[in-house]
Amino acid sequence: MKKILIINGPNLNLLGKREPTIYGHASFEDYLEKLRKKYIQCDIAYYQSNIEGELINKIHETGFECDGIILNAGAYTHTSIALHDAIKAVTTPVVEVHISNVHARESFRHVSMISAACKGVIIGFGLDSYRLALESFLTDNE
Numbered sequence: 001m002k003k004i005l006i007i008n009g010p011n012l013n014l015l016g017k018r019e020p021t022i023y024g025h026a027s028f029e030d031y032l033e034k035l036r037k038k039y040i041q042c043d044i045a046y047y048q049s050n051i052e053g054e055l056i057n058k059i060h061e062t063g064f065e066c067d068g069i070i071l072n073a074g075a076y077t078h079t080s081i082a083l084h085d086a087i088k089a090v091t092t093p094v095v096e097v098h099i100s101n102v103h104a105r106e107s108f109r110h111v112s113m114i115s116a117a118c119k120g121v122i123i124g125f126g127l128d129s130y131r132l133a134l135e136s137f138l139t140d141n142e
């Protein structure tokens with residue numbers, strides 16, 4: 001069974017309440033329940049933190065043993081060289097995801113500090129971005 005970890009960064013604990021015109025009305029917990037039901041062949045773990053160092057610790061902790069990490073680093077995407085280095089430091093492939101199309105938003109969201117360290121990037125498909133990232137780990141695309 002593939003072990004996949006979804007990591008959400010700052011403010012993503014407020015999904016469903018936070019700027020619903022951009023991020024939608026569903027909570028991540030509800031979405032996750034559906035995802036787990038749809039992909040019973042996967043062990044999908046979930047972690048969220050608003051703190052940069054805790055996200056880095058989680059990547060270190062899991063990044064040598066799970067099969068894939070799906071990372072929405074929220075605003076740290078645009079600022080964190082430390083997250084870039086953490087992704088590079090581990091052996092588990094990391095797919096960067098964003099719910100909104102960051103390229104259609106403010107220019108400060110057009111830059112990602114982490115994309116170059118990631119296996120791939122999925123942007124702008126709403127919560128379905130996470131499912132698409134999960135699919136990428138189930139497809140043999142080494």
Ligand code: DQA
Nearest residue numbers: 011072074075098099100109
């Ligand atoms: C986000 C986009 C980021 O720019 C923003 O800071 C977020 C969410 C997204 O999923 O669309 O917190 O990562």
